[in-house]
Structures are given as structure tokens and as C-alpha cells.
Amino acid sequence: MVHIWNDPTEVPKDFGPTVVTIGNFDGVHRGHQHVLSQLTDTAKRHNIPSVAVTFDPHPAQVHRPDSAPELIMGLQDKLEALGDTGVDAVLVMKYTLELAAMTPLEFVREVLLEGLHAAHLVVGHDLRFGAGNAGDVVTMQELGDQLGFGVQVVNEYGAGGFPVHHDGDTDRRCSSTWVREALSEGDVVTAAAVLGRPHRMRGEVVHGAARGRDLGFPTANLSHDSTGYVPADGIYAGWLIDQAGTRWPAAISVGSNPTFDGVSRQVEAHVIDRPEENVEDFNLYGQTVAVEFTQRLRGMVAYRGPEALVEQMCLDVAQAHELLTRH
Structure with a gap:
């Protein structure tokens, strides 16, 4: 302890x-x-x-x-x-x-x-x-x-073989600044290489606008006072870890929902493999959860309507599922 x-x-x-x-x-x-x-x-x-x-x-x-x-x-x-x-x-x-x-x-x-x-x-x-x-x-x-x-x-730099290779050919000293730079570009893979583990946010699951649920993709919305650096807007594959410590594969959205003219940035995670036998009981509201970012799938895009957005979300979830299953 x-x-x-x-x-x-x-x-x-x-x-x-x-x-x-x-x-x-x-x-x-x-x-x-x-x-x-x-x-x-x-x-x-x-x-x-x-x-x-x-x-x-x-x-x-x-x-x-x-x-x-x-x-x-x-x-x-x-x-x-x-x-x-x-x-x-x-x-x-x-x-x-x-x-x-x-x-x-x-x-x-x-x-x-x-x-x-x-x-x-x-x-x-x-x-x-x-x-x-x-x-x-x-x-x-x-x-x-x-x-x-x-x-x-x-002497942190060069000792123990821990510097990771930047752009394939140049060693760079591991630093918090480098992690922030990578996250600000949505490069969660580089951030994880410097951190030695996936980048994580933590916060309470709160009620949102329920657009994801209406479209068939319910999401766990993190409160705006969540901790952890918010990476660049986009869609990510990653994990949601609930209060019990269970890890759920997830497609994570970071951004302001431009298809619906959103303004404030929101981090929300759609759990991919929710338990079918008790899906109605799978309620994360009020829980403090962690969200880990594994890979950025794409940037944030404004679609012409809900139908186009749903089509893309299906592709995002399938891609996230395939990537997380492989890892």
C-alpha cells in the first residue's frame, strides 16, 4: 500500500x-x-x-x-x-x-x-x-x-534506452510538453509512447442532449470539470473503465457536435459491447469513470443530416471494434 x-x-x-x-x-x-x-x-x-x-x-x-x-x-x-x-x-x-x-x-x-x-x-x-x-x-x-x-x-535523456523515436529518426527527451503537443494534434499514439501507457481522462458521467441515444448510439458524457488533457477534436478508439474497474471497448467523440451546431466541447464515449442481457440496467450516470484513448480514427466533421451522421457512426464503431479487438 x-x-x-x-x-x-x-x-x-x-x-x-x-x-x-x-x-x-x-x-x-x-x-x-x-x-x-x-x-x-x-x-x-x-x-x-x-x-x-x-x-x-x-x-x-x-x-x-x-x-x-x-x-x-x-x-x-x-x-x-x-x-x-x-x-x-x-x-x-x-x-x-x-x-x-x-x-x-x-x-x-x-x-x-x-x-x-x-x-x-x-x-x-x-x-x-x-x-x-x-x-x-x-x-x-x-x-x-x-x-x-x-x-x-x-540524467534523464539517453539513459536506460527510454527516449522514443520522433519522426522515425530523431531522439527527443520525454517531457510533459511533448505529451501536450501530441494530444493537441490528436496523436494519442505518440502521447502513449511518451507516457508509457494510454492517455486517460476521468470524470463523472452526466446527462447530455441525448442525441446519441436518439440515433441509436448512447454515450457516456463526461462532465466539464473532468480531469485530464482534452485531446484534439475527433473520433477515437479507446476504453471506458467504470467504477468497478471493468474495461469496456468504446468509440469516443471529442468535439462540439457540429452536425447539430454544437458550441461547447464534449467528451463522450459509446460503449461498443454493452451487455445485451441487461442493457437497460447498464446505467453509468453519476459514476466517475475513466476514458482511455488508443487511436484517433478521424477528425470532427459536420454532416448534412442525421442519416449521413448515423452511416458514418456505424463505420466508426466498426473500425474501433476491429482495432480494439486486434489489440
């Missing part, structure tokens, strides 16, 4: 010594996973617990809310993804202007040493911390020498 703490005061006094890493970890992509694997390996060698320190909300949302990037994943999915890496605990620091004002020394002393009893730090080479991002890897190493903890620096 992964321990989840929301403040250093919640850490048991007898928990530690520890090996700690620090990061926003938006996406918990393969670059993050490489650092986290070094964290857990170091913890095993020293036979002590591993802890990942992350922040909520994302610092950019506090410092520049009008231009902060859309997050790849919500906190629940981030905690699950961090847990999947094998860490023993996650400390979720509430990011405030007061926290941002801590000097590198204050942050290390109060959070890492007094809170987590850190004996070792495992950090990426681009680490920045403390007020004004004044602290970096060199700062951390100097503080380690001064205060008595070890610092291991992980």
Missing part, C-alpha cells in the same frame, strides 16, 4: 530514514518513470522507504493562472501512476505563495529533513526548487554536504 500524505506533519515520526525525489510529475511519463526507478532501486539498496514529493495545484496555476498549461492528468490519476512505479509513499504539498517563498535551505530543512527524514535525494538533472527557483542540482549537492544527506543526479 502506498502512503499518501498532504502535509509533512502527517508523516509518522518513526517513518524513515528515507530516499526522496521531488517533482511536479504531470503525466508521470517515461522520463519521470526513469527517475522514479532510480529512486526505488536506491531505496532497496539501502533497505529504507522511497518517497515522491509532488505539488497540488501545479505551481504554474499559482504563479501564472492565465497562461498555465492544461494538466495532462488529475491528482487521482497522478497518485495511481506514482504508485504503479513502486514508491512507498507520496507527499502532496499544497502549493501556495508561502511555500513558493521558502528558500532552498528552508525547504530542505523543513520538508525533506524534518518532515521526511531524508537520508538520500534522487533528482533529475534539471531540478529547480526554492524561492524564485534559486536552487538547482549544485545547490542540493552543497546542502547535502552541509547537512549530511546524499544526492544522486539522474
Whole structure:
């Protein structure tokens, strides 16, 4: 079981010594996973617990809310993804202007040493911390020498063979920015390659305009406060995971329903293989579900009427079913 703490005061006094890493970890992509694997390996060698320190909300949302990037994943999915890496605990620091004002020394002393009893730090080479991002890897190493903890620096790029090939011939460093770029273009295959798993959104199923149901393709509509980066408009093959953890193959629509002059963007998933024996009981309303994107089938198109749209939807569902069955 992964321990989840929301403040250093919640850490048991007898928990530690520890090996700690620090990061926003938006996406918990393969670059993050490489650092986290070094964290857990170091913890095993020293036979002590591993802890990942992350922040909520994302610092950019506090410092520049009008231009902060859309997050790849919500906190629940981030905690699950961090847990999947094998860490023993996650400390979720509430990011405030007061926290941002801590000097590198204050942050290390109060959070890492007094809170987590850190004996070792495992950090990426681009680490920045403390007020004004004044602290970096060199700062951390100097503080380690001064205060008595070890610092291991992980060079994310090129280590462990994790960079994926971009455009077939060029290596590119795995990053949250790359994931957002891919999703903004609807390229969920590249996003999955950088993430190491399919991109996911999570939200409550709410009532929509019921057009899909009227056309014979009922959909689970995600609420507008769902978490996870919304990929480019289009039709996708993917999966809907219900509250019980059952995975259902799905054709997923992202867009504003231009055939019906829609305005707001909507993410809705049509479950392909709904249980025929109790289809009336297959009610997802009010459930919090996850939607995973496997492949983009086409862009969003305005059709001349419902008949043409239904014809295309039949083709979309058949294509999604064939692709998901093959995978």
C-alpha cells in the first residue's frame, strides 16, 4: 500500500530514514518513470522507504493562472501512476505563495529533513526548487554536504534506452510538453509512447442532449470539470473503465457536435459491447469513470443530416471494434 500524505506533519515520526525525489510529475511519463526507478532501486539498496514529493495545484496555476498549461492528468490519476512505479509513499504539498517563498535551505530543512527524514535525494538533472527557483542540482549537492544527506543526479535523456523515436529518426527527451503537443494534434499514439501507457481522462458521467441515444448510439458524457488533457477534436478508439474497474471497448467523440451546431466541447464515449442481457440496467450516470484513448480514427466533421451522421457512426464503431479487438 502506498502512503499518501498532504502535509509533512502527517508523516509518522518513526517513518524513515528515507530516499526522496521531488517533482511536479504531470503525466508521470517515461522520463519521470526513469527517475522514479532510480529512486526505488536506491531505496532497496539501502533497505529504507522511497518517497515522491509532488505539488497540488501545479505551481504554474499559482504563479501564472492565465497562461498555465492544461494538466495532462488529475491528482487521482497522478497518485495511481506514482504508485504503479513502486514508491512507498507520496507527499502532496499544497502549493501556495508561502511555500513558493521558502528558500532552498528552508525547504530542505523543513520538508525533506524534518518532515521526511531524508537520508538520500534522487533528482533529475534539471531540478529547480526554492524561492524564485534559486536552487538547482549544485545547490542540493552543497546542502547535502552541509547537512549530511546524499544526492544522486539522474540524467534523464539517453539513459536506460527510454527516449522514443520522433519522426522515425530523431531522439527527443520525454517531457510533459511533448505529451501536450501530441494530444493537441490528436496523436494519442505518440502521447502513449511518451507516457508509457494510454492517455486517460476521468470524470463523472452526466446527462447530455441525448442525441446519441436518439440515433441509436448512447454515450457516456463526461462532465466539464473532468480531469485530464482534452485531446484534439475527433473520433477515437479507446476504453471506458467504470467504477468497478471493468474495461469496456468504446468509440469516443471529442468535439462540439457540429452536425447539430454544437458550441461547447464534449467528451463522450459509446460503449461498443454493452451487455445485451441487461442493457437497460447498464446505467453509468453519476459514476466517475475513466476514458482511455488508443487511436484517433478521424477528425470532427459536420454532416448534412442525421442519416449521413448515423452511416458514418456505424463505420466508426466498426473500425474501433476491429482495432480494439486486434489489440
